[in-house]
Amino acid sequence: MEIVIEETSGFCFGVISAINLVEKELKNTNKLYCLGDIVHNDMEVDRLASMGLEIINLEKMKELRNTKVVIRAHGEPPSTYELAKKNNIEIIDATCPIVLRLQKNVMNAYHQINKTDGKIIIYGKKGHAEVIGLVGQTKSQACVISNINDLDTIDYTKPLHIFSQTTMNKNEYSAICEEIEKRVEKADGISGERLVITDSICRKVSSRTTQLLNFADSVDVVLFVSGKNSSNGTYLYSLCKKHKDRTYFISTKEDIKKEWFENCKRVGISGATSTPMWLMEEIADYVSK
Ligand code: SF4
Numbered sequence: 362m363e364i365v366i367e368e369t370s371g372f373c374f375g376v377i378s379a380i381n382l383v384e385k386e387l388k389n390t391n392k393l394y395c396l397g398d399i400v401h402n403d404m405e406v407d408r409l410a411s412m413g414l415e416i417i418n419l420e421k422m423k424e425l426r427n428t429k430v431v432i433r434a435h436g437e438p439p440s441t442y443e444l445a446k447k448n449n450i451e452i453i454d455a456t457c458p459i460v461l462r463l464q465k466n467v468m469n470a471y472h473q474i475n476k477t478d479g480k481i482i483i484y485g486k487k488g489h490a491e492v493i494g495l496v497g498q499t500k501s502q503a504c505v506i507s508n509i510n511d512l513d514t515i516d517y518t519k520p521l522h523i524f525s526q527t528t529m530n531k532n533e534y535s536a537i538c539e540e541i542e543k544r545v546e547k548a549d550g551i552s553g554e555r556l557v558i559t560d561s562i563c564r565k566v567s568s569r570t571t572q573l574l575n576f577a578d579s580v581d582v583v584l585f586v587s588g589k590n591s592s593n594g595t596y597l598y599s600l601c602k603k604h605k606d607r608t609y610f611i612s613t614k615e616d617i618k619k620e621w622f623e624n625c626k627r628v629g630i631s632g633a634t635s636t637p638m639w640l641m642e643e644i645a646d647y648v649s650k
Contacts (some may be wrong), residue, residue, distance in 0.1 A: 364645045367576045367631040373565040375434040375457030382455045387412045395431040401591035401635040408642030417606040435490035436460040438497020468498035470522045477520045485526030520555040520599035527563040534613050576605050583608040587633040594633030614647040
């Protein structure tokens with residue numbers, strides 16, 4: 362049986378540089394705090410925890426003084442930086458440059474649209490760290506929409522500027538934007554005049570779909586490795602499963618079942634943007650044994 366790991370899977374560059382930054386800091390200290398999971402993968406979080414990284418929440422950060430705290434690739438709202446300043450905490454900023462640029466664009470758009478009594482709309486997962494960071498750029502004035510049902514909360518007579526969380530699905534974002542366009546048009550008969558749509562989905566995420574499905578076509582069985590709390594992982598897995606029924610979601614090698622490999626000549630291992638390459642290699646090794 363042949364075992365292949367999908368070359369383009371694994372950490373995106375935003376996550377790679379965040380982890381590099383953490384590892385660099387941990388060379389000089391045996392205790393470093395990180396606000397939220399550095400990556401949505403328990404195995405990688407455990408590996409870094411064994412080196413001295415402690416995951417904290419905002420409540421815990423409020424109690425800290427005179428220390429260093431890592432901000433992960435998802436970014437944070439301005440209030441977190443203000444808290445750090447107040448508590449004399451040095452921020453180790455691992456915000457992904459793509460997220461950072463999006464935060465700036467959202468902030469600029471907010472200042473612009475505010476003059477005309479308009480609204481910033483963020484298409485993303487409510488409560489997700491990146492979304493909280495983006496809403497923070499608008500003094501919490503942005504409206505977050507996660508699905509078509511949320512569209513009823515928008516006032517279509519006002520100017521609107523729509524952005525997406527970087528890891529959302531491109532087709533679903535297009536469908537949401539199309540529906541908004543229709544409702545704007547219906548509101549006053551002038552389509553597009555007061556509506557700005559920004560495509561802010563990360564290319565690393567949008568290109569993964571085609572790469573994964575092509576990879577799935579080249580194997581008999583796909584083992585999709587991801588943490589259960591990775592939104593990118595859950596989405597890519599469901600897409601792959603629809604395309605190829607013999608796709609299995611695993612987080613560790615313990616999840617693997619022997620019967621999956623009946624009459625299988627080629628096994629493919631793939632993962633989310635939060636899945637470390639070392640974990641996929643470990644799984645490949647386990648399957649081959
Ligand atoms: S998915 Fe894209 S935007 Fe998000 S951390 Fe990775 S590179 Fe940055």
